[in-house]
Amino acid sequence: MSSLPSQLTERVQALTGIDPEMRPATKPQFGHFQSNVALRLAKTEGKPPREVAAAIVEQLQVDDLCEPLEIAGPGFINFRIKADVLAATASELLGDEHDGVVQAGEPQRVVIDYSAPNAAKQMHVGHLRSTIIGDCFNRVLSAQGHTVIAQNHIGDWGRQFGMLVEQTLDEGLDPAELDLAGAERLYMRANAHLKSDEAFADRSRERVVKLQAGDPETLAIWEKLIEISKAGFERTYERMNVLLKPADYAGESMYNAMLPKVCDDLEARGIAKVDDGALVVFVDGYEAPAIMRNRQGGYGYDVTDVAALRYRVGELDADRLVYVVGSEQTHHFNLIFGVCRKAGYLPEQVRAQHVGYGMVLGTDGKKFSTREGTAVHLDDLLDEADQHAAPNIALAAIKYADLSSGLQKDYTFDAERMTATTGDTGPYLQYAHARISQIMRKAEAEQVEVPQAITVLEEPAEQQLALLLSRFGEVVAEVGESLQPHKLCGYLYELAGAYSSFYEQCPVMKSEGEVRASRLALCQATRKVLAKGLYLLGIDAPERM
Ligand code: ARG
Numbered sequence: 434m435s436s437l438p439s440q441l442t443e444r445v446q447a448l449t450g451i452d453p454e455m456r457p458a459t460k461p462q463f464g465h466f467q468s469n470v471a472l473r474l475a476k477t478e479g480k481p482p483r484e485v486a487a488a489i490v491e492q493l494q495v496d497d498l499c500e501p502l503e504i505a506g507p508g509f510i511n512f513r514i515k516a517d518v519l520a521a522t523a524s525e526l527l528g529d530e531h532d533g534v535v536q537a538g539e540p541q542r543v544v545i546d547y548s549a550p551n552a553a554k555q556m557h558v559g560h561l562r563s564t565i566i567g568d569c570f571n572r573v574l575s576a577q578g579h580t581v582i583a584q585n586h587i588g589d590w591g592r593q594f595g596m597l598v599e600q601t602l603d604e605g606l607d608p609a610e611l612d613l614a615g616a617e618r619l620y621m622r623a624n625a626h627l628k629s630d631e632a633f634a635d636r637s638r639e640r641v642v643k644l645q646a647g648d649p650e651t652l653a654i655w656e657k658l659i660e661i662s663k664a665g666f667e668r669t670y671e672r673m674n675v676l677l678k679p680a681d682y683a684g685e686s687m688y689n690a691m692l693p694k695v696c697d698d699l700e701a702r703g704i705a706k707v708d709d710g711a712l713v714v715f716v717d718g719y720e721a722p723a724i725m726r727n728r729q730g731g732y733g734y735d736v737t738d739v740a741a742l743r744y745r746v747g748e749l750d751a752d753r754l755v756y757v758v759g760s761e762q763t764h765h766f767n768l769i770f771g772v773c774r775k776a777g778y779l780p781e782q783v784r785a786q787h788v789g790y791g792m793v794l795g796t797d798g799k800k801f802s803t804r805e806g807t808a809v810h811l812d813d814l815l816d817e818a819d820q821h822a823a824p825n826i827a828l829a830a831i832k833y834a835d836l837s838s839g840l841q842k843d844y845t846f847d848a849e850r851m852t853a854t855t856g857d858t859g860p861y862l863q864y865a866h867a868r869i870s871q872i873m874r875k876a877e878a879e880q881v882e883v884p885q886a887i888t889v890l891e892e893p894a895e896q897q898l899a900l901l902l903s904r905f906g907e908v909v910a911e912v913g914e915s916l917q918p919h920k921l922c923g924y925l926y927e928l929a930g931a932y933s934s935f936y937e938q939c940p941v942m943k944s945e946g947e948v949r950a951s952r953l954a955l956c957q958a959t960r961k962v963l964a965k966g967l968y969l970l971g972i973d974a975p976e977r978m
Pocket of ligand 1: 546549550551586587588738741756758
């Protein structure tokens with residue numbers, strides 16, 4: 434069911450033909466919402482606004498939801514939702530097994546491509562953002578009843594493995610004894626070696642050919658390097674408390690065997706053509722083509738994504754594809770989507786979306802980096818936040834900072850500000866949840882029953898809180914559609930604020946009888962929504978803080 438404000442909006446719009454632009458009333462005596470619809474209509478109709486307002490009030494059928502409407506000032510219409518309607522709406526939450534999350538009418542199969550770090554390298558800040566944002570989408574879409582298929586497109590194939598395997602052999606290393614940090618150091622040594630030694634560079638190139646041909650010795654070393662990389666990633670995922678599982682790995686190597694077939698298919702149907710020795714696909718509106726096979730006969734990032742998309746639609750049966758990858762790859766994905774539309778791999782009814790995101794900046798306003806000026810690893814960030822707060826709070830701080838402003842914006846990593854329990858932060862929301870939990874504990878200790886219904890809603894602060902609770906389902910639905918988590922963050926922040934005002938103005942345990950029972954039920958409903966909202970952001974909702 435849609436929220437009370439939306440129901441009102443729909444009815445006024447049906448009558449007047451324009452969006453009533455319902456605004457929250459600025460003072461309790463103006464009711465809950467105000468609309469200037471009559472003022473705007475009066476202008477086009479050339480009639481006195483109050484007269485237009487009176488005609489609307491006369492014809493509008495809202496007495497099931499509202500107290501008698503009032504006309505204020507030059508012609509505003511004031512809406513006051515009936516207390517029993519508000520109470521009933523908020524009460525529904527208490528018994529709802531989905532905690533107010535509206536279930537999708539047509540559940541879809543949604544593939545989300547996120548995290549996607551590269552083997553033999555530690556995750557960096559960009560992968561942190563992708564992991565957190567993708568995790569939130571996974572949670573939101575799953576809660577709506579969609580089937581989410583996470584695909585962790587790790588970089589586990591490609592030319593870099595030639596030099597990695599060659600360096601391993603040169604050094605006589607047993608790769609099974611490395612950890613991810615050790616593999617990263619190996620990577621750096623191999624890279625330096627490659628630049629200074631022509632013969633090594635040649636051997637590395639030959640090694641790539643061996644890898645692609647399935648040479649057992651080469652494959653065995655490659656496999657070990659992937660294994661230790663995954664073990665390292667998993668430790669980070671565990672630390673981050675995200676839903677990604679080992680079964681979600683679907684790295685670049687998985688598509689390797691499909692690439693020749695994809696190229697043949699594209700070429701046979703005239704979608705790809707040979708241009709200067711390479712097999713390419715041109716897409717209208719893009720100057721440079723997507724490269725399916727280079728002049729040396731090698732396959733790269735573009736064609737792998739074409740094969741992956743084809744697999745996701747063809748084999749995984751996706752209705753919607755979401756890619757959470759940094760904004761610098763926007764062009765790449767648009768080009769790939771163009772190729773796949775053209776090839777028929779991406780049918781019209783399947784939605785494909787690239788969700789980009791901005792950079793993480795240091796407090797100096799520059800791209801976040803270590804004191805040595807190198808890229809920051811995700812673990813460094815977690816360590817830094819951990820210095821300011823307990824791990825679950827530090828994590829809440831990072832996740833909330835990542836999700837609460839528009840994704841495209843760069844954000845500043847300011848550990849001290851992010852971990853504060855005041856202001857628009859994750860810990861503040863956790864704290865609000867803990868405070869409500871404390872009241873519920875008190876009620877339990879005093880053996881006060883918490884009823885399954887909110888029955889009394891006299892005070893404006895109670896009514897505001899109930900009104901806000903009724904909007905939760907709509908907010909989550911909107912995040913599932915627009916993939917903009919900051920809308921959920923903003924809503925929860927507002928809810929925590931409304932709860933604070935309620936708490937200041939309406940004693941709970943100190944009141945009595947039905948009022949106390951009803952207020953406890955309202956606290957309980959608020960706690961449910963806060964906990965669910967935090968869960969959807971991937972943030973833990975502590976009972977105590
Ligand atoms: N491994 C890539 C990187 O670190 C991201 C892969 C994103 N997903 C994809 N299907 N291309 O930049």
